Amino acid sequence: xxxxxxxxxxxxxxxxxxxxxxxxxxxxxxxxxxxxxxRSVGTLYDxxxxxxxxxxxxxxxxxxxxxxxxxxxxxxxxxxxxxxRRKALEAWTELxxxxxxxxxxxxxxxxxxxxxxxxxxxxxxxxxxxxxADYYRYARDNELYLTYAxxxxxxxxxxxxxxxxxxxxxxxxxxxxxxxxxxxxxxxxATGGIMANEVFVTCIQPLREGDEPYAVxxxxxxxxxxxxxxxxxxxxxxxxxxxDNPLASRFDENDAVLYFDDVKVSWDRVFVSQDIxxxxxxxxxxxxxxxxxxxxxxxxxxxxxxxxxxxxxxxETNGVINFPQVRETLGALAAQNTMVDALVHAMEVKGHMHGxxxxxxxxxxxxxxxLTQQLYAGVILALRELAGGGLIMxxxxxxxxxxxxxxxxxxxxxxxxxxxxxGRVKFFKLAWDAVGSEYASRHTQYEMFYAxxxxxxxxxxxxxxxxxxCTQLVDHMLDSYSLDDEVARGALVAA
Numbered sequence: 001x002x003x004x005x006x007x008x009x010x011x012x013x014x015x016x017x018x019x020x021x022x023x024x025x026x027x028x029x030x031x032x033x034x035x036x037x038x039r040s041v042g043t044l045y046d047x048x049x050x051x052x053x054x055x056x057x058x059x060x061x062x063x064x065x066x067x068x069x070x071x072x073x074x075x076x077x078x079x080x081x082x083x084x085r086r087k088a089l090e091a092w093t094e095l096x097x098x099x100x101x102x103x104x105x106x107x108x109x110x111x112x113x114x115x116x117x118x119x120x121x122x123x124x125x126x127x128x129x130x131x132x133a134d135y136y137r138y139a140r141d142n143e144l145y146l147t148y149a150x151x152x153x154x155x156x157x158x159x160x161x162x163x164x165x166x167x168x169x170x171x172x173x174x175x176x177x178x179x180x181x182x183x184x185x186x187x188x189x190a191t192g193g194i195m196a197n198e199v200f201v202t203c204i205q206p207l208r209e210g211d212e213p214y215a216v217x218x219x220x221x222x223x224x225x226x227x228x229x230x231x232x233x234x235x236x237x238x239x240x241x242x243x244d245n246p247l248a249s250r251f252d253e254n255d256a257v258l259y260f261d262d263v264k265v266s267w268d269r270v271f272v273s274q275d276i277x278x279x280x281x282x283x284x285x286x287x288x289x290x291x292x293x294x295x296x297x298x299x300x301x302x303x304x305x306x307x308x309x310x311x312x313x314x315x316e317t318n319g320v321i322n323f324p325q326v327r328e329t330l331g332a333l334a335a336q337n338t339m340v341d342a343l344v345h346a347m348e349v350k351g352h353m354h355g356x357x358x359x360x361x362x363x364x365x366x367x368x369x370x371l372t373q374q375l376y377a378g379v380i381l382a383l384r385e386l387a388g389g390g391l392i393m394x395x396x397x398x399x400x401x402x403x404x405x406x407x408x409x410x411x412x413x414x415x416x417x418x419x420x421x422x423g424r425v426k427f428f429k430l431a432w433d434a435v436g437s438e439y440a441s442r443h444t445q446y447e448m449f450y451a452x453x454x455x456x457x458x459x460x461x462x463x464x465x466x467x468x469x470c471t472q473l474v475d476h477m478l479d480s481y482s483l484d485d486e487v488a489r490g491a492l493v494a495a
Contacts, residue, residue, distance in 0.1 A: 002058060002068060003143040004049045005042025011197060012038065014223040018194055018256075020231040028194055033234030036242075036250045038195045041145070044092055044103065057088050061140070072108040073140035075116055076358045082348050089298045098303025099251040101296070101446055102192030107146035107200055110292035111136055114271075116357040117286020121271065124278050132271045135219055139198070147196040149187035149258050150204040152214070160208040171201065171260045172213035173274065180266040181216065181273065185259070191446075192253040193229060196222060199258065204283055207276045215279045217272035218265045226263040229256045235439040243398045246430050248439035287359040293451060294347055294360045297368050300376075300447070301340050307379055308337045310431050314386045317427055319417040329382055336375055343368040366460040369451045376447040383435045391432045394425055 009029050018025040020033050028034045048057040048070055058068040071088035074081065089105050096103065114121070115136040121129035139146060152161055152170040161170040168174060171185035187201055202217035220227065236252040239245035272278045283289040311333050315321040343364060350361035384391065395414075400406045401422070414421040434440055451457050486492050 001141070001143055002049050002070070003045045005039070005044070005046040008045050008145065009038060009042050012195060014221070016194075016223040016229060017227060018229045018231060020234060025194075025231070033231065033237040034194055034254065036236055037252050037254070040096060040250045041100070041103070041195050044095055045143075047092065047095060053091075056091060059084075067141070069140050070104075070108075070143060072105040073112055073136075075112060077356060078358050079348060079351060082351060082358050082360065086298055086344070086348065089295060090302060093299045093302040096251050097247070097306045098299050098301075099247055099443065100192070100253050101299065101450060102147050102196075102253055103299070104145040104196075105295050106292060106299075107148045108139070109295040110148065110288050111139060111146065111200065113288030113291030113359075114282055114286050116291070116354060116359065117288065119355070120281055120285045124272070124275065124281070127267070128271050128273070131268050134268065135271070139219075144197040145192075145195070146198050146200055146219070147190050147193040148200040148202070149190040149193070150200075150202050151188050152203060152205060153186050153188055153257070160211050161203075161214040162208075162210045170214050171216075171258070173216060174213075174262065176273075180264060181218070181270055183216070183218075183260040183263045183265055185214075187258045187260075188255075190229070190256045190258050193222060193256050193258065194231060194254050198222060199227075201258070201260075202272065202282070203279050207279060209276070211276060212274040215272065215274055215276045216270070217279060217282055218270045220263065220265055220269060224263055226261040228259040228261060230259065231256045235437075235442070238438070240397045243426065244429055245433050245437065245439065247433040248437060252439060287354050287357065290360055290362045290365050293369060294344075294365055296450065297340070297344050297347070297365065297372070300372055301344050304337045304340050304379070307383065307434065308333050310434055311383050311386055313427060314383065314390070314431060316418050317416045317424060318387075318390060320386075326386065329386060333379065333382055336379060340368065340372060340375075343371075363461065363464040363466070366457060366464055369457040370454070370461050373448055373451065373454055373457055377444055380435055380440070380444055383431070387428070387431060387435070390428050391436055394428055394432070 012029045013027055016028065018028055018031075020031075025031045025033065029038050047053060054068070057071060059071050059074045061067045061069050071085045074085045076082040076085055092103065092105060111132075114132060118129055118133055121132050138144075155164050155169055161172065164170065168185040171183050171187045173181050174184040175182040183201075190196075190199055193199055198219055198221045200217075200219045203214055207215055222229065232255050234252060234254060235245075235248040236250070236254075239249035239252075242249045272282060311330060312321075315323075315326050315330060320326045347360035347364045347368070350364055351358055352361065353359075393413075395401070395406070395410055400410060410425065411421040414424045416424040419427065432440070483492070
């Protein structure tokens with residue numbers, strides 16, 4: 001099916017157990033903490049459902065008799081397929097300017113990547129492989145918005161999951177029978193989960209011997225009995241207005257801790273059970289980890305364009321665009337933007353076949369992660385330096401414009417060579433929401449850590465790099481001369 005925004009919003013009225021501010025949220029599509037962002041997600045589905053976007057956003061499912069699905073589920077069989085899929089993801093991302101880190105295309109990329117490596121699951125357990133294959137098709141054909149929770153609660157990080165004071169702090173198997181598994185405990189960090197249809201739950205972190213009960217991989221609907229969704233503070237709910245917080249009011253995807261209160265998971269939804277090695281292999285022996293993070297770099301590519309656009313507009317609004325030092329800063333930001341763009345395209349150009357499927361180049365992807373992890377905070381700092389006090393010399397809220405006297409003072413004090421006083425305030429409110437607000441701070445933290453700590457991404461880069469190609473050059477150089485050669489040509493003279 002090609003889902004519309006109204007259909008997705010209706011699907012969220014399922015009685016899911018979301019808690020915020022000490023209370024059950026009830027209908028999340030109507031709750032002031034979530035409703036505007038849910039509508040923003042709805043615009044993604046409305047965009048894909050438009051007839052003029054049919055070719056851009058959907059593909060014909062093989063052997064389906066003409067059925068089409070969103071390209072987030074497309075399994076590229078060539079470089080051209082991969083590029084077409086990226087164009088769809090790019091177009092979707094432009095609708096939220098890169099601020100929905102767990103939009104529907106992210107975890108769809110993960111599950112699609114696992115399906116492309118189905119042989120890894122078949123070697124592990126044919127029944128689990130069949131469950132994964134069926135789930136991929138089910139999620140694709142029903143156009144599910146998936147999130148995931150793949151990290152354990154931090155607690156005492158010097159101890160493994162099984163060594164914590166509470167044995168079921170981390171979600172794990174408390175029981176199993178012919179019908180399936182019973183899961184008890186917590187997982188983090190279900191970004192976007194409150195507005196998703198289902199959640200994929202597993203562990204991407206290394207587990208130790210004895211942690212087998214936590215080495216699981218499964219998917220359940222967000223309204224599953226016993227699944228409690230504990231929301232963080234809502235920046236949307238705290239936003240004064242769209243004018244004052246144009247990003248936070250509409251693109252706060254939220255993050256949540258999930259608690260599984262003896263949740264029953266049927267075997268047809270279980271992909272890994274009590275196998276520590278397979279929990280890692282599902283990501284790294286299949287294209288899943290590369291495919292999902294390739295999507296994340298496409299999103300960041302769009303977000304970088306947006307931030308660099310803000311930088312340019314700051315310089316124009318303040319009348320400093322021709323200052324040499326400002327152009328130097330803008331030139332550096334432009335180069336960084338193009339670096340991210342070039343790395344995304346390079347992942348595609350350097351891609352390779354994985355069985356029947358064409359997947360992005362792993363090391364180029366991990367190089368991009370290492371570099372952009374360090375890059376993002378620097379970009380935010382550069383924008384702050386460009387804006388100076390302009391980010392905080394703003395009216396308290398849109399309500400100041402309602403008072404004629406205050407509006408007159410705003411017109412006197414908020415001046416720009418290229419914008420009206422209202423336009424200047426409107427722009428700097430946007431810039432602050434992207435750069436300095438509590439919402440913006442969450443995004444800086446997210447971009448720094450969504451892929452893991454820096455040692456994790458650098459480890460992936462080390463693991464996937466072609467070291468032999470480099471050391472062979474060194475060996476070739478060393479082999480081009482020797483001590484005996486020097487003696488033979490008389491270069492070695494006795495003292």
